[in-house]
Amino acid sequence: xxxxxxxxxxxxxxxxxxxxxxxxxxxxxxxxxxxxxxxxxxxxxxxxxxxxxxxxxxxxxxxxxxxxxxxxxxxxxxxxxxxxxxxxxxxxxxxxxxxxxxxxxxxxxxxx
Amino acid sequence: xxxxxxxxxxxxxxxxxxxxxxxxxxxxxxxxxxxxxxxxxxxxxxxxxxxxxxxxxxxxxxxxxxxxxxxxxxxxxxxxxxxxxxxxxxxxxxxxxxxxxxxxxxxxxxxx
Numbered sequence: 001x002x003x004x005x006x007x008x009x010x011x012x013x014x015x016x017x018x019x020x021x022x023x024x025x026x027x028x029x030x031x032x033x034x035x036x037x038x039x040x041x042x043x044x045x046x047x048x049x050x051x052x053x054x055x056x057x058x059x060x061x062x063x064x065x066x067x068x069x070x071x072x073x074x075x076x077x078x079x080x081x082x083x084x085x086x087x088x089x090x091x092x093x094x095x096x097x098x099x100x101x102x103x104x105x106x107x108x109x110x111x112x
Numbered sequence: 113x114x115x116x117x118x119x120x121x122x123x124x125x126x127x128x129x130x131x132x133x134x135x136x137x138x139x140x141x142x143x144x145x146x147x148x149x150x151x152x153x154x155x156x157x158x159x160x161x162x163x164x165x166x167x168x169x170x171x172x173x174x175x176x177x178x179x180x181x182x183x184x185x186x187x188x189x190x191x192x193x194x195x196x197x198x199x200x201x202x203x204x205x206x207x208x209x210x211x212x213x214x215x216x217x218x219x220x221x222x223x224x
Contacts, residue, residue, distance in 0.1 A: 031210055042116070043156070043200065043214040056211060090155060097210040100146055103155040 003027065004104035006091050012110045013081065021076040021107045023091030030096055032074040034066060037088040037106070049074060050097060078109075086111045115139065116203050118215035127224050131188040135201030135215055138182070144204035145177055145184045149197045150217065156200055160186065191222045 004025045013019050025032065034046040048056035049068040063085075065077040074091055088108050092101040117136045125131040133147075144163055148156035162168045162175040162184065174187040184203075188195055198217040205211060 033210070040120075040216065042216045043202075045211055045213075048210045050210060058211075094210075098144070100158045100161050101212060102158065103148075105155045 004091055004093055004102055006089075006104035006107050008107055009105065010108045010110075012112060013078070014112050015081060015083075017081075018077070018079045020078065021089055021091075021109075023074040023076075023104055025072055025074075025091075025093040025102075025104075027093055027102065028095075029093035029102075030071055031094045031101075032068060032071070033092040033094075033101060034074065034076050035090040035092065035103075037090055043090070047076075081109075081111045083111050085109065115213045116201055116215040118199075118201050118218050120216055121219040122221050123218055124221045124223055125191050127191055127193060127222055129191055131191045131195065131220055131222070133186040133188075133199050133201075133218050133220065135184045135186075135203075136182055137184070137201075137203045137213075139203070139205060140179075140182060141206060142179075142182075142203045143206050145175070146202040146204075146212070147173075147175060147184075147186045148200040148202060148214075150200055151197045159199075188220075193222045193224055196220060196222045 031050045036044045046060045047066040067075040088106045090106045091104040094101045147160045150156045160175040162177045168175045172189045176185045198219045200217045201215040202212045
């Protein structure tokens with residue numbers, strides 16, 4: 001298996017549910033990212049981890065909680081989400097901060 | 113003013129012609145520039161990266177950068193129907209900074 005893998009591909013949840021998105025990269029990269037992609041809006045950077053340390057939190061609400069247990073895995077824990085949080089959530093990785101980022105296929109999240 | 117600006121399109125180009133995609137950015141000290149292609153329902157895929165003024169060619173793709181005019185473009189020669197996608201321009205502020213700022217993307221349709 002190669003590249004950046006995200007699970008699940010689709011997720012429907014109620015506003016009071018707790019769920020987690022998972023990202024795994026098999027590229028030996030040291031930096032991992034979470035992005036949100038909504039219709040008609042640019043990709044929005046949410047979090048950055050570099051060598052397992054969080055280096056960027058782009059003013060993301062606390063109902064989104066990232067976790068990076070090692071350089072290959074990244075999670076996004078979701079709790080008490082709002083309908084406006086429905087979007088495509090993309091994970092990306094790069095060798096380091098200066099190298100291009102490679103994206104996973106994303107998780108399409110729908111909040112009821 | 114948007115940080116990275118692209119014409120959302122749609123841009124329609126006949127098969128075999130040259131497709132020209134444009135992007136402007138607001139931060140004069142930006143150092144790294146990327147073009148991603150995103151098919152509907154898929155993740156962004158890196159096509160080109162460019163760091164210096166001038167042209168960079170890779171197969172049918174040419175990226176052009178003009179830092180003085182804060183302008184980066186992507187030319188696609190001999191356009192094919194498989195080139196139909198949304199093209200995202202992304203800009204990185206400086207080396208060592210992980211944050212990548214995206215435009216909203218230009219939707220390109222190649223007409224057979």
